[in-house]
Amino acid sequence: MLLEVRHLGKRFDGVRALDGVDLSVVAGSVHGLLGENGAGKSTLIKTLSGLVTPDSGEIRVDGALRGIAGVREAEALGFRFIHQELSLVPHFTAVENCFVGRPYPRRGPVIDRAAMRARVEPAARLVAPDLPLDLPAGRMTTGQKQLVEIVRALMTDGARLIVMDEPTASLSDGEAERLHRAVRALAAQGVAVIFISHRLDEVLAICDRYTVLRNGRTTGTGGIVGTTRADLIRLMSGHEERRPAPSAPVAPGRPVLELSDLPFGPSGGSVSLTVREGEIVGLYGLVGAGRSSLLKLVWGARHHAGGRIRIDDVELAPGRIDRRIAAGAAYVPEDRRGEGLVTQRSIADNLAIADLSAVRTHARLPVASARMLSARAMAIRDQLSIKMASPWAKPLTLSGGNQQKLLFGRWSGRKIRLLILDEPSRGVDVGAKAEIHAIVRQLAAQGAAVLMATSDMDELLALSSRVLVMAGGVMTAELAGDDIVPKTIVAAAFAHSDRKEQR
Structure with a gap:
């Protein structure tokens, strides 16, 4: 037994x-x-990485009792982590980030x-x-950054145990499948992998065994063979999977968001699209396809030269997020x-960021009322079922699902005309995901364009x-009704790379 x-x-x-x-x-x-x-x-993984010291119990590696006192000791044991x-x-x-904490190869006094x-390249070829x-991490998408973290772990010499925490949360199905193959290859070489994921289907597909925690306790462990998704959900939550009936579809109304000839993508391309009241328009693509970049253009976080962005027939200048908020846009x-949470401020502060006027004692004074901040936070807590000890706690004390609800909650009380969502349920559990989906459906039913x-x-x-x-960076397909099927979607997502190979 390794661990x-x-x-x-x-x-x-x-x-x-x-x-x-256990x-x-x-x-x-x-x-x-x-x-x-x-x-x-997360607490369990932090004890294995040496970041947290347990109060009781024991950790054994190869049968020997170990007290992992710090990150260096965990590394010496051959433990590697993808957080x-x-x-x-x-x-x-990407290359330089893969060498953070490692000695640089040198040719004399010069870094080679x-x-x-x-x-780096052999590990990158495996998954990405x-x-x-050669691109700086600050200019990468979140999915690309996740791939760099994975490559960094895979190229590590002497790894005996690799812990992967939600490694596929920002990856497309194709990229996740490449990672799955790399994980199985590592296992075939004798490396143990602890794979943490809320995507239960991939756990059932690639894992040999499982352990389920609930409220800090082990509620089940066993072999994957013969285990079903329903079994895992029952162990995780204590009840059967909740599948609320989706709200009745809303007939799309008048246009809310209109993009006209917006410069985007390679070779001087452009994009035009319309999202109507009550519509939920999904954007799909591989890492680097341009989805997040397009959403940031719509939100005003990136500038553009030429083309038009309109919300409810009002044209919006590039880079003016304030005008978009005034027009009823919200962004997660x-x-x-x-990009979302102000981690050094309280939960109450984070929930008030989108509309400070709602918590001011006087409209002309830039001073927030502690009483009003607290009252707003508690009201949103009840509305969205956010689990928090205090409105004055920091947001990082919350679980991932509750942190995500904060990003939705900050727009509470506003008339949302356009809701822009980038990976709305990334890294959240099955229950929180269902709650987030219910929020999105409700807003669409109220007339928001999503x-x-x-x-x-x-x-x-x-x-x-x-x-x-x-x-x-190119729109390769627009699908509706019976055409929205995985085979067609994935084929369109690979269309660009297929064209490159043909050239």
Whole structure:
């Protein structure tokens, strides 16, 4: 047995994060670690990485008792980690980021950049052959950054255990499949992989065994063979899978968002599209297809020269986010920590950011009322079922699903005409995902136009009334009704790369 965790316990401020957790991982196996947000998965992984010291229990590696006192000790044991929250240096390229914390190869006193690239390329070919290795991380999409993190872990020498925390959350089905093959190849070489994912179908597809946590306790462990999705959900939540009936479809109304000849994509291309009242238009594509870039243009976070963006027939100048908010636009970004939450401010502050006038004691004074901040936060908590100890706690004390609800909650009380969503359920559990979908459907039913980018095929199929497929910055398909099927969607997503190969 490579790794044995026995009766592990940990408290934070009197709250039990781990309550007697058990976990056993065999060398050369892929072990799924499952649980709803807040179940204790992150705390368990932090104890293995040396970031958190457990209060009780034991960790054994190859049968020997180990107290992992820090990150260096975890690395010395051969433990490697791909964390859900990205930790790249923005101005470093993909190659340079892969060497953070590692000695640079040198030719005399000079760093040998050719040797650096030569070490990175084999791992990149496994999971991301199209990854731009010379692009600074700060200019990458979230999906590309995730691939860099994966490549960095795969190129590590001496790895015995690799922990992957939601590695496919921002990847398309094709990219996820490449990662799955790489994971199985690692296992065949004797490396153990702990695979954390809310995508239960992929856990059932690639894992040998599983362990489920709920409320800091181990509720089940066993072999994947013979295990069903329903079994895992029952262990995770304590009840059967919740599948609320979707709201009745709303007949699309008048146009809300109109893009006309907006410069976008390679070779001087442009994009035009319309999203109407009550519509949920899904954007699908591989990493680097341009979905997030297009959403940022619509939101005003990126400038454009030429073309027109209109909301309710009002033309909006490039880069004017304030005008978009005034027109009724709302935005939920993909990177909730880097672009969504102000992590050093309170939950109450984060929920008030979109409309500070609602919490001011006087309209002309830029001073927020603590009482009004708290009251607004508690009202949104009740409305969206956000689990939080206090409105004055920091947002990172919440689980991923509850952090995501904060990004929706900050728009509460406003008349939303256009909702822009970039991976709305990234890294959240089954229950939180269903709640987020209900919020999106409700807003559409109230007349909002929704433009949503997602890599989750199930989410795309469940929510979208129309699907636009992108590849290489180009719209390759527009699908509606019975044409919205995975085979057609995936074929269109690969259209650009197919054309490149033909040339």
